[in-house]
Amino acid sequence: MASTACFMIVSKNDIPIYEAEVGSVPKKEDAAHQHQFILHAALDIVQDMAWTTSAMFLKAIDRFNDLVVSVYVTAGHTRLMLLHDSRNDDGIKSFFQEVHELYIKTLLNPLYLPGSRITSSHFDTKVRALARKYL
Amino acid sequence: MGREVSESCVESLVAEIVSSYCRGFYADKPELAAPRIEAIGFQVGHQLSERYTMDRPRFTDHLEAIKFICKDFWSELFKKQIDNLKTNHRGTFVLQDNRFRWLAHMSVDPSVETTGSIQDPSAMAENRAAQATGLHLYFPCGIIRGALSNLGIPCAVSADISNLPACSFVVRIKA
Numbered sequence: 001m002a003s004t005a006c007f008m009i010v011s012k013n014d015i016p017i018y019e020a021e022v023g024s025v026p027k028k029e030d031a032a033h034q035h036q037f038i039l040h041a042a043l044d045i046v047q048d049m050a051w052t053t054s055a056m057f058l059k060a061i062d063r064f065n066d067l068v069v070s071v072y073v074t075a076g077h078t079r080l081m082l083l084h085d086s087r088n089d090d091g092i093k094s095f096f097q098e099v100h101e102l103y104i105k106t107l108l109n110p111l112y113l114p115g116s117r118i119t120s121s122h123f124d125t126k127v128r129a130l131a132r133k134y135l
Numbered sequence: 136m137g138r139e140v141s142e143s144c145v146e147s148l149v150a151e152i153v154s155s156y157c158r159g160f161y162a163d164k165p166e167l168a169a170p171r172i173e174a175i176g177f178q179v180g181h182q183l184s185e186r187y188t189m190d191r192p193r194f195t196d197h198l199e200a201i202k203f204i205c206k207d208f209w210s211e212l213f214k215k216q217i218d219n220l221k222t223n224h225r226g227t228f229v230l231q232d233n234r235f236r237w238l239a240h241m242s243v244d245p246s247v248e249t250t251g252s253i254q255d256p257s258a259m260a261e262n263r264a265a266q267a268t269g270l271h272l273y274f275p276c277g278i279i280r281g282a283l284s285n286l287g288i289p290c291a292v293s294a295d296i297s298n299l300p301a302c303s304f305v306v307r308i309k310a
Contacts, residue, residue, distance in 0.1 A: 012287070054192040075188030076285045104189060108182050114285075 004067065005084040005135055006035035007127065009103065010043065011115045012077035018118045022131035023084070038062075039081050042069045046079055057093050072096035078103070086135065095134035102126055146237055153270050169273050176277020177284070184282035187211055197308060200286045201228050208282060213237075226308040230279075233301045237275065238268055268296055279304055 005023035062069040205217035219231035272294035
């Protein structure tokens, strides 16, 4: 089941700290740039919507052709954003919750500076495994 | 991710942090020990707040965040909630804990020095107690400041120990 998906974590200072293409479709070079562009453009909308609700999971907040942007906001205002073409809301919510737990474990590392890029390959492997499982 | 730690270990660790920073690492510059301990507390508070807000909905305003600190956060750390919360509705909150767990087992030697001072002996004893325990409160102040700043509320936290074992934490939100 081929699906496109691009996942990004943005810190509360609006700096992207993690990016990954997690879809099962082999990516084309210009598609990757386009996915990044769409996600960055959706940040303004996330900003507005985040203040209207106290839930963490904001469902589909933006559309581009047939791609949908879903966002999960943590209490520390870190945004986990996913660009996808599937409609599997529950799977996406579980994916976000598991990545949130992974992110907290990264934060608990005393050598990790909050707000800096996540460069751990272990984190990367786990996120991709979760994406294969839930998306 | 939720495992437990022995409480006596935590108390001993906190007491030893204060002791080794004040007498060991910064023995010749004692005024640097306090900000260093507070910075350690800041990072711990930052991480703890991220962990404890995982399963609950986000906060809509400052008061909600302070109430979270008073209830859920405090009960995770100290197995009790804050006993009294006061605010002046202009950015200052006073969190009062009537029996602060980390200070509950601390005592100060009550023997009074005979230096012929004209100060009232009970005031002197209180002064010494306040000085000794004041250092131990930098860490909890840092924890509160770290937790609040992670929730988006930059603030300054100070502790007031006029009557032990009760202590108050004064949170001033930077406008």
